[in-house]
Amino acid sequence: MAPVTVRVPAKVNLQLSVGPERPDGYHELVTVFHAVSLFDEVTAAPSDELRITVEGEGAAEVPLDDGNLAMRAARLLAAEVGIDPRAHLHIRKGIPVAGGMAGGSADAAAALVACDELWHAGLPAERLHLLAAELGSDVPFALIGGTAIGTGRGERLTPALARGRYHWVFALADKGLSTPAVYRECDRLRAGQASPPVVSEALMTALRSGDPSALGRALCNDLQPAALSLRPHLRLVLEAGEEAGALGGIVSGSGPTCAFLARDEAHALDIAVALSSSGVCRTVRCAHGPVPGARMVRR
Numbered sequence: 469m470a471p472v473t474v475r476v477p478a479k480v481n482l483q484l485s486v487g488p489e490r491p492d493g494y495h496e497l498v499t500v501f502h503a504v505s506l507f508d509e510v511t512a513a514p515s516d517e518l519r520i521t522v523e524g525e526g527a528a529e530v531p532l533d534d535g536n537l538a539m540r541a542a543r544l545l546a547a548e549v550g551i552d553p554r555a556h557l558h559i560r561k562g563i564p565v566a567g568g569m570a571g572g573s574a575d576a577a578a579a580l581v582a583c584d585e586l587w588h589a590g591l592p593a594e595r596l597h598l599l600a601a602e603l604g605s606d607v608p609f610a611l612i613g614g615t616a617i618g619t620g621r622g623e624r625l626t627p628a629l630a631r632g633r634y635h636w637v638f639a640l641a642d643k644g645l646s647t648p649a650v651y652r653e654c655d656r657l658r659a660g661q662a663s664p665p666v667v668s669e670a671l672m673t674a675l676r677s678g679d680p681s682a683l684g685r686a687l688c689n690d691l692q693p694a695a696l697s698l699r700p701h702l703r704l705v706l707e708a709g710e711e712a713g714a715l716g717g718i719v720s721g722s723g724p725t726c727a728f729l730a731r732d733e734a735h736a737l738d739i740a741v742a743l744s745s746s747g748v749c750r751t752v753r754c755a756h757g758p759v760p761g762a763r764m765v766r767r
């Protein structure tokens with residue numbers, strides 16, 4: 469059995485509309501996921517036991533046990549096909565850890581695809597999607613990528629009609645934010661006054677037209693006030709992006725990464741340089757979207 473490598477992208481939520489908390493503890497969402505060209509790679513190689521190694525930025529913060537979503541993905545797939553989960557999973561992190569860009573979910577999706585191939589399981593896409601949804605709300609999107617509308621807790625997906633390629637700058641923070649803590653803060657700030665989530669027509673129109681200026685104006689994230697409340701410094705990051713001339717700026721998902729939209733690649737570089745020299749963030753990354761979801765690159 470030859471090793472299998474799968475490349476998987478990060479995401480940014482172009483819209484994140486958060487409804488009330490459901491009885492199961494999740495919030496009803498309408499979100500527009502957009503996959504961007506910051507990637508993790510997961511290699512599944514033959515091994516006597518299931519083990520995991522991680523390299524790259526933030527690797528020290530990534531769990532090597534069942535806390536790792538990729539490990540859980542491999543176990544879940546093995547149970548589904550009725551075999552022992554034997555594989556060495558090696559993760560190369562290019563997606564910021566705990567940054568609101570769904571790196572753990574991406575690795576889970578990549579591990580499903582890689583182990584499916586390594587173990588010759590041959591599960592159809594719909595079954596992989598069901599396993600993905602069991603692992604986490606963001607995992608199904610990492611399988612498909614592109615630009616898609618997520619409903620339910622984020623796991624029910626419909627591809628969005630989107631035209632064009634968008635250029636982004638991401639401002640990365642020193643320390644991550646916990647997703648459950650940000651949802652809790654959102655509830656506290658809204659004091660139970662949440663309306664049902666709705667898709668933004670302005671955003672859908674902007675995506676159909678492929679006009680980055682319109683998209684920049686339409687970006688919206690209901691978790692942003694909560695992320696700013698827990699990390700007030702992010703206001704300075706958003707202001708710096710605006711001053712640098714971004715078409716729009718937003719906290720990515722539950723944060724603390726901030727995403728800025730540029731007119732084109734050269735404009736993205738200008739914004740990245742301005743953000744770097746402003747000193748408000750640890751580092752910056754340029755990326756474009758949409759890109760496809762988890763795909764095998766080598767075997």
Ligand SMILES: C[C@@](CO)(OP(=O)(O)O)[C@H](O)COP(=O)(O)OP(=O)(O)OC[C@H]1O[C@@H](n2ccc(N)nc2=O)[C@H](O)[C@@H]1O
Pocket residue numbers: 481484493494495496497499567568569570571573603604605606607620621622647648651720721722723
């Ligand atoms: C906020 C978002 C936006 O895409 O992403 P991140 O910023 O974390 O990347 C997602 O909703 C995160 O999805 P994901 O990280 O997969 O969450 P899960 O593992 O399913 O759930 C982790 C926890 O987040 C909260 N949660 C998640 C999804 C949801 N619709 N409602 C919630 O309240 C719950 O507290 C849950 O226990």
Ligand SMILES: Nc1ncnc2c1ncn2[C@@H]1O[C@H](COP(=O)(O)OP(=O)(O)O)[C@@H](O)[C@H]1O
Pocket residue numbers: 529530531535536537538559564565566567568569570571572573575576644645647721722723
């Ligand atoms: N493969 C993984 N890569 C990164 N973090 C992981 C992974 N598996 C589990 N985690 C845990 O998930 C937490 C959230 O990380 P991540 O998925 O990168 O961010 P976010 O939920 O903000 O998008 C991390 O603090 C880490 O403890």
